[in-house]
Amino acid sequence: xxxxxxxxxxxxxxxxxxxxxxxxxxxxxxxxxxxxxxxxxxxxxxxxxxxxxxxxxxxxxxxxxxxxxxxxxxxxxxxxxxxxxxxxxxxxxxxxxxxxxxxxxxxxxxxxxxxxxxxxxxxxxxxxxxxxxxxxxxxxxxxxxxxxxxxxxxxxxxxxxxxxxxxxxxxxxxxxxxxxxxxxxxxxxxxxxxxxx
Numbered sequence: 001x002x003x004x005x006x007x008x009x010x011x012x013x014x015x016x017x018x019x020x021x022x023x024x025x026x027x028x029x030x031x032x033x034x035x036x037x038x039x040x041x042x043x044x045x046x047x048x049x050x051x052x053x054x055x056x057x058x059x060x061x062x063x064x065x066x067x068x069x070x071x072x073x074x075x076x077x078x079x080x081x082x083x084x085x086x087x088x089x090x091x092x093x094x095x096x097x098x099x100x101x102x103x104x105x106x107x108x109x110x111x112x113x114x115x116x117x118x119x120x121x122x123x124x125x126x127x128x129x130x131x132x133x134x135x136x137x138x139x140x141x142x143x144x145x146x147x148x149x150x151x152x153x154x155x156x157x158x159x160x161x162x163x164x165x166x167x168x169x170x171x172x173x174x175x176x177x178x179x180x181x182x183x184x185x186x187x188x189x190x191x192x193x194x195x196x197x
Contacts, residue, residue: 020045024087025097027105028065031076034109036065039098041091048082068109100125111146 020026026044028036028051040047054063055077060070065077085101088094099114103125117125 019084019087020048020082022084022087023089023094025085025094025101027083027085027101029078029081030065030068030109031078032072034068034107035105036068036077036109037085037098037101037105038110039094039114041089041094044082044084048079051077052079064109064111067111 021043023041023043025037025039026047028038028048030036036051038047038051051063051065053059054066055069058066058070060067069075069077086094086097088097095115099117100121102108102110102114103117103122
């Protein structure tokens with residue numbers, strides 16, 4: 001089996017709108033300049049129609065695009081600007097490429113980041129993409145926000161306990177900074193007043 005070069009996986013994406021009949025990795029932009037990156041083993045045109053139907057029928061659980069529209073009703077998904085990023089029929093190839101494209105485009109509306117990329121891949125992608133030299137800001141993706149919200153709702157007791165503990169430590173820190181006693185059993189009066197008494 002011939003080995004593939006890293007450059008073949010990272011070469012610049014050519015805009016191909018005429019090949020929506022092929023399977024592969026695709027992107028669908030929104031009017032807010034965010035983009036959805038997806039993959040399909042069927043034709044991209046068929047998958048795009050499914051996304052359109054989910055938005056039209058308000059089936060928010062079926063598509064990250066539909067969920068984005070629910071969260072931002074004034075936005076417009078530009079289905080007509082769907083791009084084929086990588087036409088491929090091989091399942092593992094397009095799953096890997098989807099993860100790479102999601103990583104390269106942190107300003108996305110995807111729920112998940114796709115396959116987990118190795119650190120080495122992330123380093124290679126950062127140094128070989130077109131934005132060499134521009135630092136990558138830590139951006140919280142839509143998927144990360146959803147995971148945090150999911151954790152808060154599925155673990156309400158742990159979330160409340162964590163919030164209470166954090167509030168306790170913040171209050172304790174404020175007391176020590178403002179001159180209030182922080183030792184167990186110490187009076188809650190300012191230190192200056194304690195000295196005078």
